[in-house]
Structure formats: C-alpha cells, structure tokens
Amino acid sequence: MPSFDVVSEADMVEVRNAIDQTNKEITTRFDFKGSDARVEQKENDLTAYADSEFQLTQVKDVMTNKLAKRKVDVRFLDEGKVEKIGGDKVKQVIKIKNGIEGDTAKKIVRVIKDSKMKVQASIQGDAVRVQGAKRDDLQAAMQLLRKEVPDTPLEFNNFRD
Known part of the structure; x- marks a missing residue:
C-alpha cells in the first residue's frame, strides 16, 4: 500500500x-x-x-x-x-523547531479526513503517516496539505509504493 x-x-x-x-x-x-x-x-x-x-x-x-x-x-x-x-x-x-506538534498533527489528520479523499492519516510520534490505494491520491493529499497548513513548514519523505 x-x-x-x-x-x-x-x-x-x-x-x-x-x-x-x-x-x-x-x-x-x-x-x-x-x-x-x-x-x-x-x-x-x-x-x-x-x-x-x-x-x-x-x-x-x-x-x-x-x-x-x-x-x-x-x-x-x-x-x-x-x-x-x-x-x-x-x-x-x-x-x-523539529517535529510536528500534537495540535498540528491533529489538524493534518482532520484536514485529510474532511477532504473525503481515499487516504488514511495516522499520527506516529512527531510525524504523520498517510496511506492510500493510489499514488495519485497521495499526491493530491500532498497538494492539499501544502495549501491547508501554511503556518508549518512541511516536508514529505519516505514515499513508498
């Protein structure tokens, strides 16, 4: 996945x-x-x-x-x-500041759930893991997060197929 x-x-x-x-x-x-x-x-x-x-x-x-x-x-x-x-x-x-704070992590999860995309987000320590069935859904989730969470510098890594 x-x-x-x-x-x-x-x-x-x-x-x-x-x-x-x-x-x-x-x-x-x-x-x-x-x-x-x-x-x-x-x-x-x-x-x-x-x-x-x-x-x-x-x-x-x-x-x-x-x-x-x-x-x-x-x-x-x-x-x-x-x-x-x-x-x-x-x-x-x-x-x-290093790592995503709890409030920001919850906001990221809420943004993804409210978007009705076919991806799931889960908080794992100071990172948020996003999983989905298709690569296109994950790229759309990245664009959504860049737009909806402007106050925190986000990076997307560990991309797996």
Whole structure:
C-alpha cells in the first residue's frame, strides 16, 4: 500500500553553515566593529548576542537572510524574549523547531479526513503517516496539505509504493 510521511525538520547542516556565514559577515561589517555581536549554536538552540537591541535585530536580519539563501525555512525559528546580560549587552535564545506538534498533527489528520479523499492519516510520534490505494491520491493529499497548513513548514519523505 503506497504511503508517505509528513514531517517538519530543519536541515541542521545548512543551519550550521548559515550560522557560520552569519558570524563571518558580522565580523567584517563596519557597523559591528568592536562589538561583541555573534550567533552561537548548541544543538537545536541558537543564541544571538549583541551590544544593543538595535544591533540584535541587525544580527537576526543577517541570520534570517543567510538561512533563506540556504533554503532553510525561517518558520522553524521560535524566538524567545530578549534578555539583558550586563551593561547594555543583550542576548536572545532562538529555538529551532523539529517535529510536528500534537495540535498540528491533529489538524493534518482532520484536514485529510474532511477532504473525503481515499487516504488514511495516522499520527506516529512527531510525524504523520498517510496511506492510500493510489499514488495519485497521495499526491493530491500532498497538494492539499501544502495549501491547508501554511503556518508549518512541511516536508514529505519516505514515499513508498
């Protein structure tokens, strides 16, 4: 029976490359000369440091541009609140979301059931497996999900015949 998995995962290699490029650009830019602006990555957490809140927004702009150029969807980023770390220096923790949350998974299953397509969807951990009798039905389900769930970056993998 043909099937595929609906997942939401960022390519961590591309994220690492984008962070490296961000730090390289920050060190060469004139408006960051002598500042402590940088972005650090610890697994799924990014921490942006800067000397002021204005510089922090500049650092985040550079980072989102680099991520977009490397085809990493910025909807994966979940920004925390800005914290003061001494003097005027600030930092912000940005989490990278991986996996489909429970509410989104339920929404995907509901969208597929409400569409009356001849496919079944089941939640399996942080992914949703969609099964159907025909490959065309599965491709129609992919198009439907791209249209109906715009707030989450979805990927379709593990396609089997």
